[in-house]
Amino acid sequence: MEANAEEPMHLYEKRIPIVPRWVRGKFRNFKSAVLVLAYAIYFVLPWVPWHRLSGINQAVAFDMVGRRFFIFGLTVYPQNVFWLAWLLFIAAVFLFFMTTLLGRAFCGYFCFQTLWTDFFMIIERMVQGDRPARLKLLKQPWNGEKLLKIGTTHTLFLLTSFWTAMTFVLYFGYAPQILHDFVTGNGAQAAYVAVIILTLSTYIAAAFMREQICQFVCPYGRFQSVMYEPETLVVTYEYRRGEGEKGRAGMKGDLKTREARQAAGHGDCIDCGICVQVCPVGIDIRDGLQYRCISCGLCIDACNGVMGSVGFPKGLIRYDSEINMKKDVPDNPHLNWNRLKVYGYLVALVVMTSMLAVSIMHRTDFEYSVQQVRQPLFVVLSSGKIRNRYEIHLTNDSDRDQSFHISTEDIPPGSLDMGLMQNAVVHPGKSVIVEASVEMDPEEARQHKSFEFVIQSQDIEKDHAEVKVSFFSENSQI
Amino acid sequence: MSASKQQAHVPQTTGHVWDGDLQEYNNPLPNWWLMAFYASVVFAVIYWFMYPAWPIAGTFTTGFKTITYVNNKGVEKTVHWNTRALLLQETNEAVKAQKPYFDKLSSMSFEQIAKDPEMNSFVLSAGKELFSDNCAPCHQQGGAGKVGFAPNLTDDDWLYGGHFSEINHTITYGRHGYMPPFAGVLTDQQMTELADYILSFEKYPVNPASAEAGNQLFHSETAACYYCHGADAKGRKVIGSANLTDSIWLWANVPAAKTIADKEAAIKTVITGGLNRGVMPTWQGRLSTDQIKLLTVYVHDLGGGQ
Structure with a gap:
């Protein structure tokens, strides 16, 4: 009973409303x-x-x-x-x-x-x-x-x-x-x-x-x-300059000039708290990099404004990297390009973007597929000729009507029978199925185990396709 | 943490005390759980009133929710909600969705439909369903037929004609093929001669003398084959008699027979027994005129035109 009488742990902290100050910069x-x-x-x-x-x-x-x-x-x-x-x-x-x-x-x-x-x-x-x-x-x-x-x-x-x-x-x-x-x-x-x-x-x-x-x-x-590296530019409070040896201090008493502050061992941060007031996520950047920081730079604007008004150099809070901060005298902050990771991302970006661009530029305005009718695979006609049938699916991706002409290559002329549909007109964004029937006598079928369908748009020249298909007969080795 | 919140936490008990000192902690269910439970109770009660729920003797509570559908006689029915009615309602909607296509189809001629890529695509997809449901049991999936049972619709041999109007007539009214039996009329020798004559059209190596005798017999009044099959043995589409000169066989499975004797035997079986099996049922009344029209174009696409 004794142990339970303790103050229970509260796992939930009520959110304190964040009321940010407007800043210019x-x-x-x-x-x-x-x-x-x-x-x-x-x-x-x-x-x-x-x-x-x-x-x-x-x-x-x-x-x-x-x-x-x-x-x-x-x-x-x-x-x-x-x-x-x-x-x-x-x-x-x-x-x-x-x-x-x-x-x-x-x-x-x-x-x-x-x-x-x-x-x-x-x-x-x-x-x-x-x-x-x-x-x-x-x-x-x-x-x-x-x-x-x-x-x-x-x-x-x-x-x-x-x-x-x-x-x-x-x-x-x-x-x-x-x-x-x-x-x-x-x-x-x-x-x-x-x-x-x-x-x-x-x-x-x-x-x-x-x-x-x-x-x-x-x-x-x-x-x-977790993808931050020491070279990454992040919103950084220059701790050494801001805190000095004895920590930050307000602009009061003797501590009104930079020289006096340095002599007293205090840094440039005058602890005005504006950087905290402007923060939309309610953090104090002077506590260092933290997961809540969304890197919006408003505290930089705020600090630069204050530093300007008190006549101290700007950039006490700035975009800078961890490695630069470690130097005795930090360089001017700059982007750190010279890393394998950066080059890797850059190469991946360039390759993928150009591939996408090429793919989009080389798109055809139609799509097609040719499927062999497999029930039955082939039919023997009364003349002894062999007939194979194919279903040709056509989709018009362009913004205008397209008429497709279908012909064959590598088989004797006259083998293709398109029925009553010589040219298939497809409306924009629509698909149609066209039946093609190919007839050859057994001797021709022996010689032509496969052939090509040629699909050509009559309206857009580049919409052209050649599809290789098989021709089945009793002699086919399946 | 504020002071007001730092009140001592005294564990709650159920208030019962056994044996002087035994107590039980009161750990109530979480509120969210209770709320969800009460909400589901409320839901269940509303559900009982809306949908069929409780069995009562031989019947059940039907609920107040109703569902409306049109049955196959065209009568609109409103009944208490049930899944069968839901299926019928959804079927009504599917029929409604197909209606614009069927309306267009009924206003077009067969040739116009076959020439129009969009309509022909509809015929191919909707026709495949209709064919599978109604025709495939005999003509097989894909229409390849079965020797000795139902004709192949994908070849170019059409007993009753493969033009649109002929196919449409066949589906609408059905067909009944008949050939009289010749057992007792012709001798075995005569039947072999006839078989050889027929096989000679396909250039099978039969005895030429026998085939010639068959030729005589075919055109004689004894066998009188030419009455139905025509003087050229190519059949007559008005009565659906078979073309005997081509390589397509429906009843006698000549292509499957290995030797000439077997091929002769296959043909002789048909001559002996005759045929009374080629029955195609009538579809008028079972399918709508538009459905038959659609099937006509579909079947024509399979191999019609002759």
Whole structure:
């Protein structure tokens, strides 16, 4: 009984809300530029028109019903799924490459969790004011002002979330039509379900979860952290310069000039705490590299601002590498290219990207397969001739009607019988099956155990294929 | 940790005390588990009301949920929810999905269908299903037929004709092939002569004198083969008599017989006993006109045209 009376361990620590301060500086500007660019692409793209002979007249449209994706001038079919696989490989290697050079730069500037959280924080700041005002509002009892401000913030959050979700759905068809159907209640069930789920998940992830997604949900943050090397540029607090011999100290009393501070054994860090206040994940970078850091560089902007105003050299917090920090006098921070790993990633990137580009450029606008009819494998005709039949599957991947002409090579002329179908017209994105029948007398069959079908598009010259097939007869050795 | 949370943790007991000092800890189930349990209880009760659930003597509670389908007589039926009705409902939907194709098919001629790649593709895929369900039991999967049982549809020999209209007629109304038995009418010697005559068309090394005698007999009033098989022995499509001059055999398995004597015997069996087996049932009434039309084009694709 005694042991149980102890204070129970609490495994769960309640999250302390992070209320970051706004900061100005080059990394903030870069972050804002990326945000504007990414939002412009994401929200505007479904509304960009694009002329097509068939299909959806929209620059980017994922046509689920027609089973094809339109991406500008490219039409992607399910059978091109390996392009997606390659793209994902390339994206993964590019991420590794960036990580080994620059740490979690993706997390800090490009990840949609970061972008949406950042945008939501901007909304908060616009409605409620900067950090001090927001902290005050948090502590304030629930009165009219607080209700109005928090209510407005969350209304804007929900509107942004809804439009984010809606935009996602708009990619799956002709955007104006989808929006019209959605608003008038005639939309697809999947559209409503997707919008509800995405609205809620965006709202929860960007308004409440925020950095917890990076810390507890996202696997990338964790595995990127283990890909750091001593040469990797990471957000670094120059400990020696900041702390001196006796640690950081505020700008008070005699410690107002750099010389006086150095004489007293204190470093350049004036312990203003701005770097902590601006951090969107709520860490103190002066504690060193930590898994929660998303490498966004806002603390660099903050520190540079403070150092500038007190007249100390900038760069107390900066992107730098561990090996540089170990030097007696650190060099100027620079990217460390000269590593086998970097070259390896680079080679993999170049090879895969060029392979993908070649594959996309050399795509044909049609697909085909020739299958021998095997029930029965061959038929003896009344004249004693032997007939084999083949099913030719043709798919038109182009944006216009194509007429395919089918002929044979290596067998006596006149052996091929296409029935009533001399040319097979296939509409864009459609497939047809054409039956071909080949007849030879037993002597010819003995000589021609295989031959070639030649498929030639009458409309697109490069859509040409030669397929070797077998011809079976009683004499065939099976 | 705040002071308010540092209250002493006193373990809960059930409150019972046995033998003066025996107590039992009260470790209740986790709330999430209880909630899930209660939710499933509620779900089960709602389910009983919605779907067939409880057996009662010879019957059962049917539930309030209903399902509507159209049966094969075209009558719309609404019954309590059950999986059989669900299957019928889904079948209705599948039929509805095929309808645009069948509508197009019924407005087109056979030749138009065969020339149109998209329609012909539909014929090949839908026809394969119809053929497998209805025709394959006799004509075999793929239509290769079986010697002595059902004709091969993939070759170019058509007893009743291989053109669209003839195939359509055959499927719609069925066929019944007949050949009278010649046992007692012809002697064994005469039948051998006839067999040799027929085998001579295919250049088998038969006795020329015997084949010539067979030729005479074929065109004589004694055997009168030419009545049905024609003076040129090529058969007559109106009555479905076989072409005896080609290398295709349906009833007498000549190609499989190794020696000339065996080949003669195979033919003589047919002449002796006659044929009353070539029965193709009528499909009118069992399949719709459009289904028969589709099968016609499908069978024509297999080897029709002659």
